[in-house]
Amino acid sequence: MKLVAYARNSQELNVLKNAGAAEVLLCHSQLSRLGKLSTSELNALTSEARKLDLRPILEWDILMTHEGFTRALETLQEISWDSLCAVRVQDPGAYEWILENRKEMPIQLVLETGNRNLEGIRRWCEYGKGRVERVVLSIELPESRISQIISSLFVPVEILGLGPILLLYTPRHLLSNQSNHFEWMVKKDERAQHLIQTVASSEQTLHSGFRVIENQHGTLLFHAKDYCLLDQVRELREMNLDAFRVDYRLEESSEGLSQLNEVLLHPEQSNARQVIEAHPRKVTRCFFKANATDVLFKKLKNTEIQRQDSGFIGDVVEISRGQYTIIHVLSQKLSLKVGQALKFITPGGQIVQYQVEHLTDLDQRPVQEIGAGDFGMIHYVKHATPGSSVYQNLE
Amino acid sequence: MCAMPCSSFSMTPSSMKSWKPEVLSPAGSLDKLKTAVSYGADAVYLAGQKFGLRSAADNFTRDELAEGLEFAHLRGAKVYVVLNSFPHQSDIDALPAFVREIAELGVDGVIASDLGVITVVSQKSRLPIHLSTQASCLNEESGRLWKKLGVTRLILGREVTIQEAGRIKRATGLEVELFIHGSMCMAYSGNCTISNFTQGRDSNRGGCAQSCRFSYTLEDSQGEARSNQYFMSSKDLMGIDLLSYFFEEQIDSIKIEGRMRSSLYAGLISKIYREAVDTYSELRTLPQAQLIHWHQQLAYLPHRQYMTGSLTEAADQGSTLDRGVFDDQSHYEFLGLIRKVELNRYLLLEVRSVFRVGDEIEFVPFQGQPVCLTVTELYNSIGSPISEAKVTSLVRIPYIEGAQIGSLIRKVTQL
Numbered sequence: 001m002k003l004v005a006y007a008r009n010s011q012e013l014n015v016l017k018n019a020g021a022a023e024v025l026l027c028h029s030q031l032s033r034l035g036k037l038s039t040s041e042l043n044a045l046t047s048e049a050r051k052l053d054l055r056p057i058l059e060w061d062i063l064m065t066h067e068g069f070t071r072a073l074e075t076l077q078e079i080s081w082d083s084l085c086a087v088r089v090q091d092p093g094a095y096e097w098i099l100e101n102r103k104e105m106p107i108q109l110v111l112e113t114g115n116r117n118l119e120g121i122r123r124w125c126e127y128g129k130g131r132v133e134r135v136v137l138s139i140e141l142p143e144s145r146i147s148q149i150i151s152s153l154f155v156p157v158e159i160l161g162l163g164p165i166l167l168l169y170t171p172r173h174l175l176s177n178q179s180n181h182f183e184w185m186v187k188k189d190e191r192a193q194h195l196i197q198t199v200a201s202s203e204q205t206l207h208s209g210f211r212v213i214e215n216q217h218g219t220l221l222f223h224a225k226d227y228c229l230l231d232q233v234r235e236l237r238e239m240n241l242d243a244f245r246v247d248y249r250l251e252e253s254s255e256g257l258s259q260l261n262e263v264l265l266h267p268e269q270s271n272a273r274q275v276i277e278a279h280p281r282k283v284t285r286c287f288f289k290a291n292a293t294d295v296l297f298k299k300l301k302n303t304e305i306q307r308q309d310s311g312f313i314g315d316v317v318e319i320s321r322g323q324y325t326i327i328h329v330l331s332q333k334l335s336l337k338v339g340q341a342l343k344f345i346t347p348g349g350q351i352v353q354y355q356v357e358h359l360t361d362l363d364q365r366p367v368q369e370i371g372a373g374d375f376g377m378i379h380y381v382k383h384a385t386p387g388s389s390v391y392q393n394l395e
Numbered sequence: 396m397c398a399m400p401c402s403s404f405s406m407t408p409s410s411m412k413s414w415k416p417e418v419l420s421p422a423g424s425l426d427k428l429k430t431a432v433s434y435g436a437d438a439v440y441l442a443g444q445k446f447g448l449r450s451a452a453d454n455f456t457r458d459e460l461a462e463g464l465e466f467a468h469l470r471g472a473k474v475y476v477v478l479n480s481f482p483h484q485s486d487i488d489a490l491p492a493f494v495r496e497i498a499e500l501g502v503d504g505v506i507a508s509d510l511g512v513i514t515v516v517s518q519k520s521r522l523p524i525h526l527s528t529q530a531s532c533l534n535e536e537s538g539r540l541w542k543k544l545g546v547t548r549l550i551l552g553r554e555v556t557i558q559e560a561g562r563i564k565r566a567t568g569l570e571v572e573l574f575i576h577g578s579m580c581m582a583y584s585g586n587c588t589i590s591n592f593t594q595g596r597d598s599n600r601g602g603c604a605q606s607c608r609f610s611y612t613l614e615d616s617q618g619e620a621r622s623n624q625y626f627m628s629s630k631d632l633m634g635i636d637l638l639s640y641f642f643e644e645q646i647d648s649i650k651i652e653g654r655m656r657s658s659l660y661a662g663l664i665s666k667i668y669r670e671a672v673d674t675y676s677e678l679r680t681l682p683q684a685q686l687i688h689w690h691q692q693l694a695y696l697p698h699r700q701y702m703t704g705s706l707t708e709a710a711d712q713g714s715t716l717d718r719g720v721f722d723d724q725s726h727y728e729f730l731g732l733i734r735k736v737e738l739n740r741y742l743l744l745e746v747r748s749v750f751r752v753g754d755e756i757e758f759v760p761f762q763g764q765p766v767c768l769t770v771t772e773l774y775n776s777i778g779s780p781i782s783e784a785k786v787t788s789l790v791r792i793p794y795i796e797g798a799q800i801g802s803l804i805r806k807v808t809q810l
Contacts, residue, residue, distance in 0.1 A: 065705075
């Protein structure tokens with residue numbers, strides 16, 4: 001399992017080399033969401049990486065409208081392509097452009113957004129016709145699914161092993177928008193064109209400490225905790241994960257990298273917990289053991305009254321206590337009839353059974369049957385309420 | 396109180412032969428589908444009980460979908476089914492059967508964002524595939540890729556300008572669709588997982604908790620905290636003033652957001668954009684008087700502050716709200732839906748909000764001007780006189796010329 005990480009300067013390249021990294025991700029200010037490197041810096045680091053026997057990979061992960069794409073292409077013209085070992089892309093347009101215009105360049109395809117099923121992931125890879133050397137999967141995937149994908153896919157897989165959890169990416173400059181209220185610390189250095197950082201805390205949930213970064217590409221919101229699978233390295237190795245990515249770009253220093261080599265190489269002997277405790281912020285492994293982010297959906301609506309087709313006749317639209325119940329017949333298949341056994345399901349989920357003995361239209365004329373779209377009146381049905389669904393009772 | 400004096404202009408029948416964009420409206424339920432189509436939508440989009448992004452919406456059963464299709468097709472309107480979640484493996488296993496079922500029912504296309512879903516749809520059916528805005532297709536190269544993968548229409552990211560959309564259409568030869576009205580995601584669509592990681596609700600499988608609408612405390616550079624900041628809450632999109640650009644760039648479909656909104660919203664928004672598209676198609680301009688009329692109606696629909704989004708230039712400064720609530724102003728109150736018409740006798744109304752004898756109400760015909768009325772008589776469902784129409788009841792009101800089943804009754808409420 002390879003260690004993959006980012007380098008912002010020569011010093012970090014050396015840290016990476018000493019940490020046993022296999023390759024280095026280089027982030028240009030015009031191409032990468034968190035990129036700060038100028039073209040000359042990137043080209044220099046690419047050469048240095050080569051000399052250190054590290055594979056330099058260009059990260060091109062911004063999403064781009066036409067204008068952004070045009071700017072990116074201008075930057076790409078100045079890149080030393082010959083020294084790069086691969087390009088990492090996320091925007092499908094970038095993927096297409098590399099496939100069409102850099103025909104020899106291997107591609108690392110970022111599928112971290114969505115892409116939770118094998119059908120889609122496999123097709124993304126096939127589209128590259130052998131050019132995809134690795135896919136980067138979502139940290140929303142649980143361990144069991146990652147393992148299945150790795151065993152079913154012909155392309156090696158990478159996941160984030162340690163680093164910030166991106167929650168939101170927008171092209172809008174959300175902190176500058178607040179400049180009327182705040183004196184923001186606009187960090188200006190030689191590399192960053194524009195950088196504002198702050199911390200946001202929700203006032204409607206218990207969540208606090210979201211890191212917010214605004215730069216030339218928009219605004220990025222990160223989780224308060226970092227993602228960390230350092231205590232899962234043995235499992236990751238056993239599932240044949242190809243690359244374990246470490247991301248220290250939001251930290252002042254990447255010195256923590258130097259301690260990771262031992263954890264990755266000898267997980268059974270090393271003390272991952274010690275490394276985790278030394279990490280600058282709390283960590284989480286989120287959905288690695290299980291992703292149950294759909295179980296709450298049942299609570300989002302009243303499933304008791306969710307319409308079922310089988311036996312459905314219509315809805316109760318009015319009740320006059322002790323006098324009558326009016327049913328709007330909605331089914332195209334079943335009508336409301338005298339002699340029919342009905343089942344009412346109230347909005348609260350209560351089931352009320354009733355036999356139709358007397359049926360009238362709204363002019364109170366007795367009828368035998370009321371069809372689709374019309375209204376039928378029956379005697380008062382105790383416990384039924386407006387909004388109750390009416391079914392033919394087949395029990 | 397009525398929204399405006401009941402006179403002024405009358406709409407020209409939509410018999411123009413020139414090209415027009417499709418007016419595509421939300422249909423969160425069968426009632427809303429019928430309302431949107433009746434009020435002029437060329438097409439609606441809806442979800443079945445799985446694979447959509449609105450778990451809290453009513454969504455359609457098979458029978459409802461069949462009925463909705465029949466209703467829409469009889470009136471020349473199309474129905475697109477959204478399959479735009481990003482399914483996990485366990486979700487996608489049930490997809491082939493669902494795709495075969497909706498194909499047999501005769502839906503006019505599906506809206507998908509996940510390549511796995513697109514793959515299944517193209518393997519199991521010949522349904523046209525519209526790439527959901529969730530896929531954030533933003534540029535020509537991306538459009539070309541999706542075309543090769545079998546997509547027939549691109550619903551472009553909300554970050555794309557109308558001009559860029561036209562460029563993408565010409566470069567790819569695909570149909571393009573752009574949102575023209577409604578709420579907006581703050582993130583590049585499909586690129587937000589706040590709900591997932593903070594609420595345990597997968598926003599990309601229908602569980603978005605709208606965390607971007609919450610208020611937040613932000614710390615400034617001195618570490619001083621400022622509360623009540625809605626820094627991630629986007630203003631709403633309103634593109635009616637830019638309709639000429641949609642025509643110029645031949646944007647195939649103009650989309651209205653809002654499957655969770657009411658039937659009143661589905662109907663009125665469809666009617667407004669229907670009228671605007673037909674008017675522009677005929678006159679090649681939008682007369683000021685009509686624009687004012689539409690603006691007033693749009694102002695009375697529930698919304699946050701309006702903006703033009705990124706339709707002409709990237710939305711940025713001024714595109715977020717400085718408060719969390721909907722605009723504090725007059726709004727339409729949804730009084731009810733006409734369920735039965737007894738010609739020249741009475742209209743049977745399913746009541747959604749209380750109104751009384753003496754109230755001024757508006758009947759909104761499918762085409763043409765709203766009719767202002769004072770409620771002089773009111774009867775309960777069986778014909779006895781009453782003074783107040785209560786919610787969850789049926790009432791009879793005097794017959795109104797032009798009223799049809801599904802017509803809307805509203806009133807303007809001052810806040």
